[in-house]
Amino acid sequence: MYDIAAFGRMIADQGRMGAYSRALQRSIAHGSTVLDIGAGTGILSLLACQYGARKVYAVEPSSAIAIAEEAARANGFADRMECIQALSTDIRLPQKADVIISDLRGVLPLFQQHLPSIVDARSRLLQPGGNLIPKRDVLWAAVVETPRSYDQLMKPWERERFDLNMAAASQIVKNVWKEGRVTPDQLLTKPYRWATIDYLTVESPDVSGEMTFQVERPGTGHGFVLWFDAVLEEGIGFSNAPGQPELIYSSGFFPWSSPVTLDPADAVSVDLRADLVGSDYVWSWETRVHGKDPGQLKAHFRQSTFFGAPLSPTQLRKRGGRYQPALREDGE
Missing domain, CATH: 3.40.50.150 (Vaccinia Virus protein VP39)
Incomplete structure (x- = not known):
């Protein structure tokens, strides 16, 4: 709200x-x-x-x-x-x-x-x-090199500051996407149109689609960025694409489980889906990075916001079929 x-x-x-x-x-x-x-x-x-x-x-x-x-x-x-x-x-x-x-x-x-x-x-x-x-929104994605956005998610949970094992948190943040802006020179591939939401015809709230990217320059891939072009009326709209004037809408950065060194001959496939569950979306993205040699799989990640929130033992017990709520001393 x-x-x-x-x-x-x-x-x-x-x-x-x-x-x-x-x-x-x-x-x-x-x-x-x-x-x-x-x-x-x-x-x-x-x-x-x-x-x-x-x-x-x-x-x-x-x-x-x-x-x-x-x-x-x-x-x-x-x-x-x-x-x-x-x-x-x-x-x-x-x-x-x-x-x-x-x-x-x-x-x-x-x-x-x-x-x-x-x-x-x-x-x-x-x-x-x-x-x-609006009439429709068109969603686009591209593989991105953005060490700053990636480090903001991952760095706090590494050992380097206090030599403590916080791996439990790092596994969670690998499964969340975050708001973030990137510039066109951070894109390692051309944009790919993931989905078009036509508000005059759409029926299902769920969206899915597979994208295939060809790496265009060497760099380190940290994930992909997702943005949209809004069409309010034909010829009237706006976009939060990289390089466009800044809007209140940012774009979404979907990290990979680990950075990947990419070469121009590499191909990246991403199966991305968004499923409305209850009051909000569960996002899932599966990524494969193929090298230039036949059969060479450089990386394979499966990630989902389903795994992007901690669940305490108390929460798990409450979700169990045998859970019986009990009144507290104050009657609540």
């Missing part, structure tokens, strides 16, 4: 806000009904009113909706902008929307209940032939 300062940083992101503003201007006709999912403090709902929408429903589960409501009154839109504190999946509207606008992404579009929320809103709350903003 975002705090007010985080909503402010999203508004201050000129690349993001400029694109959303242009997409709204193109999509809204006089008299349109607009649904804003995850409205936050209401900036997109306010712009929809400013651009001529007849009715705007601003839907936000957090208390940030109180800011949106005050802003609607302050800008003279209280008669056209209705603020609803709820999840979009829990609401009913008296009329279907001509336009649904949202930005429910995290660092990447595959974030918590983003896709289920869009699928639900599209099927229940959008007029036939209505418009969705």
